[in-house]
Amino acid sequence: MPPLARIRGERDRMSAIERRIADFMLDNAHLLRDYSSQQLANALGISQSSVVKFSQKLGFKGYPDLKFSIGESLARLDSDGGDAGTALAAHDDDPGARLAESLWRAKAEAVTVTRALNAHTEVARVAEAIRTAGKVYAIGVGNDGLHARALSIKLAMIGRTAIHLFDPALMAVGTSSAASGDVLLVLCEHGQEAALCHTARLFRQRGGKVVTITRHTANALRAHADIALLVSAHDPRPQVEVLLYHAALQHLLDLVFLLLCEDEVHLRMLVENAAPIE
Template structure:
């Protein structure tokens, strides 16, 4: 994973001082070669040891190793400056659209790097082998959960979506050890979902949590976790990045589940049926 991606993806779990270092590096990556650890510490008003510990916490031997790695990444990908738009893209709407797309692309890349292929394969395998798949989300997460449950149903999986997690325990009481519970919660703090995960696992079921890449209670109660990284200073933009990165992650799982020819055929038959209804 590139060093700048590591810093972005880990930022949500950093202390206040670590976030200050991270933000400085992200904003001044192309200038970092001119900073020693002491100069960086002086610029931020912190101790040199904080810079060294920050580097080591990210998996580097020390600050020089981190600086060298970032220098290589900048040389390989350019200085990080945004290209100047031309023609109609000079219009504020064009600039807005381009910046949003770039931000979504960064969030998707960070999210992809946080979820190694073997983890994605394991989640797809759990769903593929499940007797029933329970899907639960709260708030805006319920929208993504419902959409994913519908797509699973179209592939022939017995997927059960619940809007209200308070009502799920009654359904869970009928679950079997080969069933799977997918819990969608951006912050992973919902006590109701944590209780539901404990109940489901006590009956032998397996739990998959879908949350941000943070240390949260829901992840601790899950057998497997899908993680999303999406950060932006603008409060109205960050949810857009989260939803885009999460959708891409779920799409990859869906495509893996489409590997079975009979399920693809069932999905194709459904789409053909819908087209015939719309054309009639």
């Protein structure tokens, strides 16, 4: 994963001092080649050891290693950016086209970081749990609920018994018939919904398996997960950040669905159920 993407993806889990370092690096990446660890520490009013520990926490030997990796990544982007620059320059007189290009690139980065956060084995575990489950419950609140509903429909089309729950007050009741081997898929961006945490806890007590999809943050919901998938999507513009989150979330759900469709029985059921709709 590119170092700046890694920093952006880990930011929500950092301490206050680490976030200050991260924000400086993200905002001034091209200037880091002129900063020693001591100069960076002086600029931020922190200790040099904090900069070193920050670098090591990201998996680098030290700050020089991190700085070199960022510089190399930026050089690669500059080298590969000729076509992108040409494309953007071609849209100088078309703000709509420039906005579309910018959004596409931001979504691509969000999906790339999210992919890196979730090992394929973990995504495959989710697909296998759904494949072997007696029933699949999909729950979410707000916009997450829309994704849960769409996934429930897809699962039904491949022959899985899928139940979509959307009322927080009734979620615990709605899963009261859950049995061992059933799967509860919980979508919650920030993972702090008390009703969802309560439902997940009860579901596990009944022997079911809980899968959570949240932002890449330490949150209460992840503590109740058997399998936790993570979404990373960051942008200073709130109207863009929400789009990035849903794009990355949808990518994860689409990948799970495609893995399920590798089963010939599921694929045949999908074709049969889709035929009358066409």
